[in-house]
Amino acid sequence: MSSPIRRVAIVGGTHGNEWTGVYLVKQFQQFPKMIARSSFETITILANPKAIAANCRYLDRDLNRSFASEDLANPNLQGYEDQRAKEIAAQLRGVDVILDLHSTTSNMGLTILPSTPDAFNLRLSAYLSQQHLDVRVALGMDCTQDAPMLRSRAQSGCTIEVGAVAQGVLNAHFLQQTEQLVYTILDYLEALNQGKSLTVPSSLTLYQAIAVVDYPRDATGNLAGCIHPQLQFKDYEPLHPNDPMFLSFTGETIPYQGESTVFPIFINEAAYYEKGIAMILTEMRQVECPD
């Protein structure tokens, strides 16, 4: 992005039971100086107030899959999240960078999911990986899906996923880590706007999603097994061909049957059972950072 950043949006509670983002955004709203920077405006959005009040992910549909342009333009979609998506899309008009704060029940530490792998986002991701050694950068497959996420409403930005933390629970470690990450990003954008030189690594490690794996199921679609105990909480660790993947309810180990080593993420994410996702397989790639 060569033009200056004028507006940044920090979003929490896109999923109502992911409290890290909910409470951070409430804190930012109470103490706006924490996120104020001189060269751009920062707005905050509590994305799904009714789901936050009910401590659930969503009421009618997943808000973070509700930002397709045709859905936003469709007056017949009148569910609560359909309405919120339209309101939020209007609020996000003119926003250059979106930071959407989430948490996960998977052991993903501090994960950045850039909206697109463009030069701006790659450089930001590389900078964050350097500043926060725990940060990992993952690229989802959602750019090819027809259910765009909230972060797609701006050219730049990312989803931040932290975990493992249970739904409806605050974990001080992840709360602080997310808060620090937000400040680092805001300071980075401020330095960019002010033309200050920033040391950005020339390459970064990226986990590119390549496949989605569902749980073993019986003929009627009911679960027939669960994540193998040796794989539980092993997000970002190499999974080799024939390594244990699932444990069937009859006690059999079901191995990973792919031909190459992969790095699973979102292993046993609570919210993904309904989506038919037991984990997302990624490839680890070294990517050059464009100047």
Ligand SMILES: [Zn+2]
């Ligand atoms: Zn979420």
